[in-house]
Each structure stands twice: as structure tokens, then as C-alpha cells.
Amino acid sequence: MVPQHGILLAMGLISDHFGPLVAKVCDCLLRHGALQLPEIVRRLKLPPGQVKNSLLVLIQHNCVQAFSSTRGVTLYLAIFDNVLHRLRFSKFISVIRADIPESEALIEGLLQNGRLTFDQLVGRTISKVPEGTIRPAREEIRMNFNRLVYARYVERCPKPEPSFDPLGDEQPTSARRRVLKTAEEVLSLEQKVFNTATLSGLERFSEIPYSMEDASKTNDCPHNAVVGAKRKHGAFEVDEELNSTIAETEVLWRVNFEKFIFCLKKKVCCCYHSYYG
Template sequence: MVSQHGILLAAGLISDHFGPLVAKVCDCLLRHGALQLTEIVRRLKLPQGQVKNSLLVLIQHNCVQAFSSPRGDRTITLYLAIFDNVLHRLRFSKFISVIRADIPESETLIEGLLQNGRLTFDQLVGRTISKVPEGTIRPAREEIRMNFNKLVYARYVERCPKAEPYFNPQEDEQSTAARRRVPKTAEEVLSLEQKVVNTATLSDPERFSEIPYGMEDASKTNDCPHNAVAGAKRKHGAFEIDEELNSTIAENEVLWRVNFEKFIFCLKKKVCSVIIALLWIAYLCRRLHLFICSRVSVYCFSLLALGLLEVRYLPSHSFLQNDNEIYCLGRGVGVGWGCCCHEERIVM
């Protein structure tokens, strides 16, 4: 369950981005779990049309997932708030910085998806062209498609999940009970939110399927018999029609969104690299503290820990014999990766 402070934070974010009415609906779902439309209306005492429009806004921006579930002898539609996706809105600027460093030519496409939640490729093309300043050459559709496919190939962008998947909690409990009979060292316990998200997620081949490019003209085959050429043309024509149909569907009907998992992975990887660098610095500083020459003062040691490879540019002081002495120490750190030795033992 989401904590009280987490609910207040999520509701505040939604209120800032979409207004207090949408925030009330999101707050209700976070507090009470998956609910029907009629249950939300009853709890909030708001008109059904306003609640429905608020749900559509939350679904559009990937903050709510709808799913079907059995209740008695009928199937109902429930709405579930995705708490993590709401908090990801705090990291949009970091997501853009990741793309700016990795695929800078696709930055405008990512901005469009972050601002609008879900868009078709055709809508992204229109938005991208409208953002081009006047007097500047507008990018061609094929160029935009190529930049977009780069995002899909790198898994920064994915096809939207199923609009209303079927999920039966009773069947899931039975399958979980059956799995528990099998001895395991550890078993991951998934929440209802995670189970519904996993049910709605497409398979990876479909989820990260790129938009197909247009088919090129067939090469000339004048040396082939007439019937073979005709058959080849018919096969090529049928295949080209299928490719054009798939491309049209992918461009005009398929909804795309940002893959938050990929961006969070990139941010975690960046944090890990920073932590490793800090650990190396701490280790080197420790080694320096153990083996440093007594003629180097604490002040010089602090500068050395901060500068490392740039210590040879430090000014000489009265307590140092010459600038080359500090340079030898810095070189020892760079060569030994923490195995610092005395300056007299360094092989020049």
C-alpha cells in the first residue's frame, strides 16, 4: 500500500499538472485501490461525466490502467492508479537529459511523448514539424521516422499496453498457491498493481516493434523468363502491400509512449558509476593517508585528493621542495590505482 505521504505527493503532482478535479480522482484510486466508475462517482460525489473525463486524462498520461475482472456472473471494468508512473513525472527533465546525451536528434520526439502521454507516430510528426522555427528547413517524414525508430530500438519508446486486459484475482491466487507447493529459496511477492501492469504489457517483440520503412523498387530482371518475372512481381507486390499496410497501421493507429523502465535503468546506472568513482576516490585517499610522505602537509593532501591527475599544476609552497615532487605522487596514484609508492621508488 502507498503511504499517506506518498498519496499526498502524488495528488499534489497531478493537481499541478492537470488540476484539482483530476487530482481528486487519482487520490481516490490511490487510497481505495481498483474501483469501478460508479464507485468513484459515489465516493467523490461528482458528476459521472467529470469523473470519466478525469480517468481519460489519467489513462492518457499513463497514470491509470483499466482492466476487466469478473464479479459474480458478469465482467466489470476497474481502474487502478499506477503510483510509480505518477512519481516519474518528477524525473521528466532527467529523462530528457538522458536522450540529449544518447540520441540528441530524437529529443523533440521524447518531449512530445512526455508532454502528451500517448501519441501516434503521425501525431508526433505533426508536432515535430510545428516546433521547427520559421525559416528553418523542416525535417522529412522519413528522417523523423528514422529518429523515432532509434528510440524504439534503444527501448526508450514502446507501444502502449493493452487498453483493458482481463485479470482474474481468484485464478491468480490459485496459481500462486500451486507455485508455493514447489520448494523455492525465495519468491517475489507482486502487488495487485504489478500484476495488472504485467498482464497489460505486450510481449517484447510486439512492444518494441519498429515502424517498417517503405519498400524499394524491385531490381530489373530482364534476363529471366516472362512467367518467372511475372510471378516474382506478384509476390513482391503482395509483400509490398503488406509492408505498406503494417507501416500505415503503425503510424496512424498504434499509440506510443515512453518506456519508464529504460530511463530508470539509465539513471540507476549513472548513480552506480558515480558511487564507484567516489569509492575509488575514498580508497585512493586512504592509501595516500597510509603511504604519503611526511613532507607533504594535510593541505596538500586535500588538494591531491580533489585533483588527482591535475596535481602537477598546483603551485609550489615553502613546505615542498619542488613542483616535480607532487607530480611524482600524482603519477604514482594514476599508475598504481591506489597502490601509491614513495616518490623515490617511481620509475620515470
């Protein structure tokens, strides 16, 4: 299981960011592993509604992953690493500031809100522009966002509740062996659930398709030129418009922690070699 000092650190972070009630739910999952909602309610002696709302907050901020067992039961698993990543948010922003500075506001929005649609990101980005300043066009925001997706700093959210059997890959063991799981086995369960929920690489990092409607709203593209460029839509063009609409209004996006950790590790290695080289 997660070591005691790790749980205390995680609980401090969750309590500071979301309050003591959400921290209690996260603490329960970190200490006891994947649990059903009724089991969490029983252990914490809290109203089911409060526990459910706390789980929704943790899922929204990528700290908990729900999954369904083969028996149709929904379980909730705390993602310990994702909780600790909250300590590194300022470093993640510094990575973007150095690599894709025009997309900093978008990353900041995802870090603060956990999961957002592109439409929500556009609204947030525009609302942050000071009065008297030219607001960025939607197409400009989309281009900056796609740069993040292309560089794999941002990904489409995983499956909300994948089907997975925690005992499916285990060999028959004694009851004592199943109860006394090692830390490696617990981490393996977390990794298996993560892998099951993760989308395929092509879908996970699929950019928002180009939209002619967005292009007509850009400041540097005259309206007449856009109208002149339009043609009668065939089936392919209609599908592209539909895909773009879905990607912007329905698909949830989040920060890809793996990419940021890779960048930070790479930076440390470069500093080490430059110092000792």
C-alpha cells in the same frame, strides 16, 4: 497501501499538471485500490461525466490502467510509480540528449502528451520548427523515432483493457485478511495488472516498417531514383505498406519508464564507483 506522504506528493503532481478534479480521482484510486467507475462516483460525489473524463486524462498520461475482471466489470487502478516519474521528466530528456540527441523533440512530445501516434508526433515535430528553418522530412523523423524504439526508450502502449481477475491468484482467506491487505499485496496487484497489459517483447518494441512512400519525400533521395527503385508490389510488399500505415496512424506509443530508470540507476552506480573507486 501507498503511504500517506506518497499520496500527498502524487496529488500535488497531478493537481499541478492536470488540475484538482483529476487529482481527486487519482487520490481516490491510490487510497482505495482498483475501483469501478460507479464506485469512484459514489465516493467522490461527482458527476459521472467528470469522473470519466478525469480517468481518460490519467490513462492518457499512463497514470491509470483499466482492466476487466472475469465477471466483465471494468476496474481502474492507479499506477503510483508512473505518477512519481513525472518528477524525473527533465532527467529523462537529459538521458536522450546524451544518447540520441536528434530524437529529443520526439521524447519531449511523448512526455508532454502521454500517448501519441507517430502521425501526431510528426505533426508536432514539424510545428515546433522555427520559421525559416528547413523542416525535417517524414522519413528522417521516422528514422529518429525508430532509434528510440530500437533502444527501448519508446514502446507501443499496453493493452487498453486486459482481462484479469484480482482474486484469481489468491489462496482462500478470511474476509478480514482480504480487507487488510499488506503493501506487498497491493504492489503485487499493480505488478500483475501491468504484466497482463504489457505486450510481448517482440510486439512492444516493434519498429515502424520502412515505407517507400516516405523515402520518396526525403531531401537527400532524388525522386527519379525512388521511382526507378520501385517494383510491382507482391503480397509481401503490400503487407509491409499496410503494416507501416497502421504503425504510423493507429498504434499509440509512449515512453518506456523502465528503460529510463535503468539508465539513471546505471549513471548513479558509475558515479559512485568513480568517486569511491
